[in-house]
Amino acid sequence: MFDSADLEHKIDKLTYRHEVPHLREALLNAQYDLKQDARFSVVVVIAGVEGAGKSETVNLLHEWMDPRFLHTVAFDEPLGEERERPRMWRFWRALPPKGKIGILFGAWHTEPVLSRVFGKISKAELEKRVAEIMRFEQMLADEGTLVLKFWFHLTKKQQRKRLRTLEKNRATRWRVTKRDWKYFDRFDAFEETAVQLTRQTSTGEAPWIVVAGADEPYRNLTVGRTLLAAIRERLADKPVDRLPDKNPPLLPPVDHVTVVRALDLDQPMTEEQYGEALEKWQGKLAKLARDAKFKKSGVVAVFEGNDAAGKGGAIRRLTQALDARFYDNHPIAAPSDDERAQPYLWRFWRRVPRLGRFGIFDRSWYGRVLVERVEGFCGEPDWMRAYGEINDFERELVEHGLVVSKFWLAIGKEEQLKRFRAREKTSFKRFKITEDDWRNRKKWDAYEGAVCDMVDRTSTEYAPWTLVEANNKYYARIKVLRTLCKAIEARFETR
Amino acid sequence: MFDSADLEHKIDKLTYRHEVPHLREALLNAQYDLKQDARFSVVVVIAGVEGAGKSETVNLLHEWMDPRFLHTVAFDEPLGEERERPRMWRFWRALPPKGKIGILFGAWHTEPVLSRVFGKISKAELEKRVAEIMRFEQMLADEGTLVLKFWFHLTKKQQRKRLRTLEKNRATRWRVTKRDWKYFDRFDAFEETAVQLTRQTSTGEAPWIVVAGADEPYRNLTVGRTLLAAIRERLADKPVDRLPDKNPPLLPPVDHVTVVRALDLDQPMTEEQYGEALEKWQGKLAKLARDAKFKKSGVVAVFEGNDAAGKGGAIRRLTQALDARFYDNHPIAAPSDDERAQPYLWRFWRRVPRLGRFGIFDRSWYGRVLVERVEGFCGEPDWMRAYGEINDFERELVEHGLVVSKFWLAIGKEEQLKRFRAREKTSFKRFKITEDDWRNRKKWDAYEGAVCDMVDRTSTEYAPWTLVEANNKYYARIKVLRTLCKAIEARFETR
Numbered sequence: 001m002f003d004s005a006d007l008e009h010k011i012d013k014l015t016y017r018h019e020v021p022h023l024r025e026a027l028l029n030a031q032y033d034l035k036q037d038a039r040f041s042v043v044v045v046i047a048g049v050e051g052a053g054k055s056e057t058v059n060l061l062h063e064w065m066d067p068r069f070l071h072t073v074a075f076d077e078p079l080g081e082e083r084e085r086p087r088m089w090r091f092w093r094a095l096p097p098k099g100k101i102g103i104l105f106g107a108w109h110t111e112p113v114l115s116r117v118f119g120k121i122s123k124a125e126l127e128k129r130v131a132e133i134m135r136f137e138q139m140l141a142d143e144g145t146l147v148l149k150f151w152f153h154l155t156k157k158q159q160r161k162r163l164r165t166l167e168k169n170r171a172t173r174w175r176v177t178k179r180d181w182k183y184f185d186r187f188d189a190f191e192e193t194a195v196q197l198t199r200q201t202s203t204g205e206a207p208w209i210v211v212a213g214a215d216e217p218y219r220n221l222t223v224g225r226t227l228l229a230a231i232r233e234r235l236a237d238k239p240v241d242r243l244p245d246k247n248p249p250l251l252p253p254v255d256h257v258t259v260v261r262a263l264d265l266d267q268p269m270t271e272e273q274y275g276e277a278l279e280k281w282q283g284k285l286a287k288l289a290r291d292a293k294f295k296k297s298g299v300v301a302v303f304e305g306n307d308a309a310g311k312g313g314a315i316r317r318l319t320q321a322l323d324a325r326f327y328d329n330h331p332i333a334a335p336s337d338d339e340r341a342q343p344y345l346w347r348f349w350r351r352v353p354r355l356g357r358f359g360i361f362d363r364s365w366y367g368r369v370l371v372e373r374v375e376g377f378c379g380e381p382d383w384m385r386a387y388g389e390i391n392d393f394e395r396e397l398v399e400h401g402l403v404v405s406k407f408w409l410a411i412g413k414e415e416q417l418k419r420f421r422a423r424e425k426t427s428f429k430r431f432k433i434t435e436d437d438w439r440n441r442k443k444w445d446a447y448e449g450a451v452c453d454m455v456d457r458t459s460t461e462y463a464p465w466t467l468v469e470a471n472n473k474y475y476a477r478i479k480v481l482r483t484l485c486k487a488i489e490a491r492f493e494t495r
Numbered sequence: 496m497f498d499s500a501d502l503e504h505k506i507d508k509l510t511y512r513h514e515v516p517h518l519r520e521a522l523l524n525a526q527y528d529l530k531q532d533a534r535f536s537v538v539v540v541i542a543g544v545e546g547a548g549k550s551e552t553v554n555l556l557h558e559w560m561d562p563r564f565l566h567t568v569a570f571d572e573p574l575g576e577e578r579e580r581p582r583m584w585r586f587w588r589a590l591p592p593k594g595k596i597g598i599l600f601g602a603w604h605t606e607p608v609l610s611r612v613f614g615k616i617s618k619a620e621l622e623k624r625v626a627e628i629m630r631f632e633q634m635l636a637d638e639g640t641l642v643l644k645f646w647f648h649l650t651k652k653q654q655r656k657r658l659r660t661l662e663k664n665r666a667t668r669w670r671v672t673k674r675d676w677k678y679f680d681r682f683d684a685f686e687e688t689a690v691q692l693t694r695q696t697s698t699g700e701a702p703w704i705v706v707a708g709a710d711e712p713y714r715n716l717t718v719g720r721t722l723l724a725a726i727r728e729r730l731a732d733k734p735v736d737r738l739p740d741k742n743p744p745l746l747p748p749v750d751h752v753t754v755v756r757a758l759d760l761d762q763p764m765t766e767e768q769y770g771e772a773l774e775k776w777q778g779k780l781a782k783l784a785r786d787a788k789f790k791k792s793g794v795v796a797v798f799e800g801n802d803a804a805g806k807g808g809a810i811r812r813l814t815q816a817l818d819a820r821f822y823d824n825h826p827i828a829a830p831s832d833d834e835r836a837q838p839y840l841w842r843f844w845r846r847v848p849r850l851g852r853f854g855i856f857d858r859s860w861y862g863r864v865l866v867e868r869v870e871g872f873c874g875e876p877d878w879m880r881a882y883g884e885i886n887d888f889e890r891e892l893v894e895h896g897l898v899v900s901k902f903w904l905a906i907g908k909e910e911q912l913k914r915f916r917a918r919e920k921t922s923f924k925r926f927k928i929t930e931d932d933w934r935n936r937k938k939w940d941a942y943e944g945a946v947c948d949m950v951d952r953t954s955t956e957y958a959p960w961t962l963v964e965a966n967n968k969y970y971a972r973i974k975v976l977r978t979l980c981k982a983i984e985a986r987f988e989t990r
Contacts, residue, residue, distance in 0.1 A: 084849040086895035092844035097836035124619030131626040132887070139884050143838040341592035343638040349587035354579040389634050392627070400581035
């Protein structure tokens with residue numbers, strides 16, 4: 001969930017100063033139109049790490065917007081009569097009426113995370129709470145509420161630095177309490193639980209928007225623009241006989257720093273190094289596949305990537321190490337008519353490998369949130385809900401014993417052009433380059449945005465994405481083999 | 496969930512023989528139109544108690560319908576390669592394509608119930624499985640699949656009788672196995688788990704239809720008519736830019752035997768008996784309300800009923816026993832503008848009592864599935880999802896420590912007329928009778944159907960409905976007081 005937010009995000013002051021007056025005006029106008037329209041209310045949930053700018057953002061929104069149509073309620077430990085009411089009572093009291101915006105600061109997500117981290121509730125209790133939250137938010141969405149959930153994030157390093165900086169300065173020292181350091185000690189546990197809770201409660205109707213909190217201009221623009229876009233989109237949808245579409249939009253990071261762009265695509269590896277490494281890791285893989293433990297496990301390996309990024313080559317280096325009787329290679333193209341007559345995951349369920357085998361997918365179910373999203377082959381509500389559906393699907397695979405490894409092979413735009421041209425020149429490779437490839441290339445940015453959302457929303461602790469820097473094919477192939485071997489070894493150790 | 500199905504249901508043979516040819520023809524036509532339309536598939540889930548006619552019904556549907564567009568898969572313990580795939584794999588394989596009907600016999604609901612009954616999975620694991628099932632079925636509905644789930648029910652008495660009858664006859668003795676009696680020994684546990692699972696997985700998009708299984712004509716007509724109505728309704732909905740509405744219709748029982756009609760509304764109680772009983776139970780209630788344990792509990796008492804059924808009188812007999820500082824009486828009328836600007840449960844959350852207090856609701860959130868349903872004040876998807884939302888709401892109240900008691904005060908149509916006329920004659924009661932009352936009376940049957948669905952779908956082990964026979968006001972008032980006292984006592988014992 002936090003892959004994108006883990007990156008260093010920054011907006012320079014000039015850009016910020018230029019942008020803010022426009023944004024403020026637009027937000028005010030949106031508020032008035034919302035008030036006028038009065039078909040829906042907006043719930044803005046503010047949650048996340050201490051010190052990541054939550055309260056600053058809330059204050060800022062009050063400064064920017066018309067306070068008559070904006071109401072904030074902050075929640076800490078339940079007190080007084082709140083304790084004498086069921087858990088959700090105080091949140092219900094804070095819901096805004098149609099036409100208004102309600103900011104719920106530290107709403108129903110915070111307490112379950114803290115309770116779990118400090119061992120007050122069991123894993124099973126947390127799952128129950130997650131299910132309750134999902135049903136509650138589903139109800140809000142069904143009632144027409146626009147639910148925007150912002151999770152403010154800091155990396156551990158950023159948090160440590162923040163606390164130390166505050167402590168060093170006499171004027172700010174008082175702001176660092178024992179509780180801050182106590183929480184910091186549990187940072188890893190907190191983040192692990194937060195990842196799980198935010199991922200599971202990130203539905204199509206109410207997805208989490210994770211905000212990198214370290215840079216103030218960045219986080220202000222992120223929240224402001226998202227709020228604006230979501231209200232505007234909903235206002236623009238004027239159906240006669242039904243509520244407007246339920247999905248708030250997913251925007252690209254305001255500074256255009258993405259997990260893909262952050263990669264250093266040119267990684268060094270010579271042909272000689274490659275030859276040695278290939279022998280080593282193919283041997284390792286062959287041995288793992290013959291291990292007795294593998295009979296109770298199995299592998300689902302997913303290959304996605306830019307066109308011409310070398311998926312096929314990487315897959316061949318993998319299958320070279322395997323007994324042909326024990327793997328199936330599934331090249332995934334557009335669905336057949338039979339497949340179109342079924343839910344989109346159906347054709348992949350059919351191809352789930354038996355235990356003790358490899359299922360290798362050259363493109364996969366991620367087409368739903370990549371090509372189908374970008375090309376508009378399915379509606380926004382459909383690909384929005386697909387993140388959760390895919391996470392559920394892969395969780396079932398992993399709980400069954402399979403290792404699920406997912407690789408995004410990334411090359412640069414220049415490198416792609418080079419490869420396209422080379423393919424056109426080589427007669428036996430010409431079939432590999434089509435009109436589609438050139439067309440996709442024109443939508444580079446849209447695809448890149450879709451890839452980043454995909455990684456953020458489907459990289460799970462049980463089925464993580466591996467981003468593979470693939471300008472150098474040698475390096476890419478070895479990274480794939482090595483990652484897969486380590487994933488299988490890790491599985492052997494835990495089961 | 497099984498309140499209606501617990502009643503004796505029967506269709507006489509003449510009616511059945513007359514109905515069947517029409518139904519068969521209509522089902523065949525629906526099949527062809529479905530094939531032609533091909534926008535959605537129909538998943539028919541068959542589950543429930545052994546011996547309640549599941550396989551007979553499946554055979555019958557194959558006899559009645561065109562087998563080219565109907566496919567059945569029966570599931571028992573997973574075998575062979577099924578075991579080497581994740582749990583849901585075999586169900587995915589069985590999904591019908593668009594334009595066809597797939598009958599899934601003993602699908603994904605059976606195994607969790609049995610595993611829980613035989614102690615193979617914990618309560619928490621069952622909750623997890625329920626959440627998984629809900630997400631899976633939500634996905635099917637989102638993909639446009641019409642999901643019809645039939646739960647075949649027998650009462651314990653019916654089951655015992657069935658097994659004994661089979662054993663007595665030499666020709667059928669072989670059909671009763673040790674497993675049947677082993678299952679019978681666990682009947683109560685099975686039913687308890689089945690109630691929980693069916694209630695929780697009964698969503699607006701995929702509600703359970705509980706079929707009383709003892710009478711063959713009754714169950715055949717129930718399944719056949721429901722299937723027909725659901726397909727027809729969906730085919731008739733021809734939106735241009737979206738999938739058809741997701742709710743299959745809820746039909747009244749084919750024999751019109753309902754939980755309300757099954758009541759003997761005239762219960763005996765003389766004025767003298769009433770005087771004594773009133774003193775006894777009001778005293779009891781007063782004592783319970785002053786008990787130290789009550790400070791950590793509290794009561795939510797819901798009164799619904801036919802117009803003029805005596806809700807007000809019953810409530811007064813209750814409040815007479817209480818200290819005015821410790822209860823709030825909430826007469827619920829049409830929502831105000833403020834309330835309309837919020838999700839419908841909002842105005843009730845505001846009125847949730849503190850611990851140690853009584854909240855008495857003269858009409859309630861059940862308006863959503865009664866008047867709002869019958870009068871069309873909200874859409875079908877809205878009241879269909881309300882059952883689950885209400886169950887969630889009341890579960891939160893109960894988990895917080897409150898006792899939730901719900902009373903449906905039922906009077907006969909004749910009795911109502913008498914009371915209406917009496918009210919019109921008595922000047923100080925004239926305000927109690929309005930045009931609305933006469934109008935509602937004309938929709939008696941529609942309201943009765945809504946009441947039965949409400950009881951079936953929201954009478955839970957933690958917040959059960961009590962149906963109160965109310966032609967005799969004395970009897971009704973005492974039954975309310977007694978039920979409430981016993982509910983509070985039961986709570987004291989468990990907490």
